[in-house]
Amino acid sequence: MNVAPPNTLGELFLGFLSIGARSFGGVMPWAHRVMVEERRWITEADFAETIGLCQFLPGPNIGNASIVFGKRWFGPMGSLVAFLGLFALPFVWVLALFALYADFAATNPALRAVVTGVGAAGAGLFIGTAVKLGRVLARRPAAIALIAACFLAAGIGRISLFVVLPIAFAAALIAAWRDWL
Amino acid sequence: MTLLELSLYFMLLSLISVGGMPSVLPELQRYAVDVKGWMTAEDFIQVFAVGQAAPGPNVLIASLVGWKVAGLGGALVALASMCGPAAVLAYWVAEAWERFKDTRWRKAIQRAIAPVVVALILSGGFILATPGAPDWRLWAIAAATAAGMLATKVNPLWFLAAGGAIGGFLLG
Numbered sequence A: 001m002n003v004a005p006p007n008t009l010g011e012l013f014l015g016f017l018s019i020g021a022r023s024f025g026g027v028m029p030w031a032h033r034v035m036v037e038e039r040r041w042i043t044e045a046d047f048a049e050t051i052g053l054c055q056f057l058p059g060p061n062i063g064n065a066s067i068v069f070g071k072r073w074f075g076p077m078g079s080l081v082a083f084l085g086l087f088a089l090p091f092v093w094v095l096a097l098f099a100l101y102a103d104f105a106a107t108n109p110a111l112r113a114v115v116t117g118v119g120a121a122g123a124g125l126f127i128g129t130a131v132k133l134g135r136v137l138a139r140r141p142a143a144i145a146l147i148a149a150c151f152l153a154a155g156i157g158r159i160s161l162f163v164v165l166p167i168a169f170a171a172a173l174i175a176a177w178r179d180w181l
Numbered sequence B: 001m002t003l004l005e006l007s008l009y010f011m012l013l014s015l016i017s018v019g020g021m022p023s024v025l026p027e028l029q030r031y032a033v034d035v036k037g038w039m040t041a042e043d044f045i046q047v048f049a050v051g052q053a054a055p056g057p058n059v060l061i062a063s064l065v066g067w068k069v070a071g072l073g074g075a076l077v078a079l080a081s082m083c084g085p086a087a088v089l090a091y092w093v094a095e096a097w098e099r100f101k102d103t104r105w106r107k108a109i110q111r112a113i114a115p116v117v118v119a120l121i122l123s124g125g126f127i128l129a130t131p132g133a134p135d136w137r138l139w140a141i142a143a144a145t146a147a148g149m150l151a152t153k154v155n156p157l158w159f160l161a162a163g164g165a166i167g168g169f170l171l172g
Helices: A009-022 A028-038 A044-055 A061-105 A109-137 A141-156 A161-177 B002-016 B021-035 B041-053 B060-099 B104-129 B136-151 B156-171
Strands: none
Touching: A009 A028, A009 A061, A028 A044, A028 A061, A044 A061, A044 B060, A061 A109, A061 B041, A061 B060, A109 A141, A109 B021, A109 B041, A109 B104, A109 B136, A109 B156, A141 A161, A141 B021, A141 B104, A161 B002, A161 B021, A161 B104, B002 B021, B002 B060, B021 B041, B021 B060, B021 B104, B041 B060, B041 B104, B041 B156, B104 B136, B136 B156
């Protein structure tokens, strides 16, 4: 399959705008559809590799991907344009939805109950994601111990991540270096 | 002053947000609710719910927290600060990181990050589903959603909608 990068900054902007505009229920599937299938900017393998890379950097994965692809094609301007295209519409929509919520639901007990239910389901999506990612790791006792300790500290103990993360990461690094993970 | 504080906090959060926004939700909740008292834990789950239901990257939850604290300026500052440092890092580091793909230390870092991220996402889910005293209704919705997500491939929005319907029925 022939792939070709966007020709202009305008094209890049519109591509990322259409990713953000349609990203109901998660951005990644739409990023794939727009960049690999519709506009054919990159190959499947390239997409997977870049997203994998972005997962190991801090920050939103898809936000990082917009920076990396933008830079590859148009340098710093490309990064900025791709990033702004991605966030422009979702930013407006989330604030609009929140304004609606604040006007109608925030003080209405019945609607608050619905919103809390949505939040609990969102929490469930996180838990499901953790289980999905964790299943692959669970063969190693050291990984299970790390996950348990980190959950006890951050989830139950409510200790700040600025404390938990450096310690957990140092321990994980030692374990990984010794091939326990 | 509030804007400056928001900005500094989210910039720090940005730098430790390995795994994205879900990883740092426990920390954001702790700071916004326990430390600063910007909102209650019940409000936090509502803000999170709105952020999940709207389209877009879930880092937009940062802008909702900013909005709640300082209006539109707060929303812009929070989002820019949450994305900025990570974006600069991605800009400079991504290609170098790719070059070291086959080195032992890079593989060690990748393997080390995975379990930590899993634990943080799990913590985020647990904290969100437990805003006050443990409530079996919230846990049931969360557990059913997690199970449904693992068993099927339907768009997650359906689970959010179902959660809302069940929440309205059980919690209302």
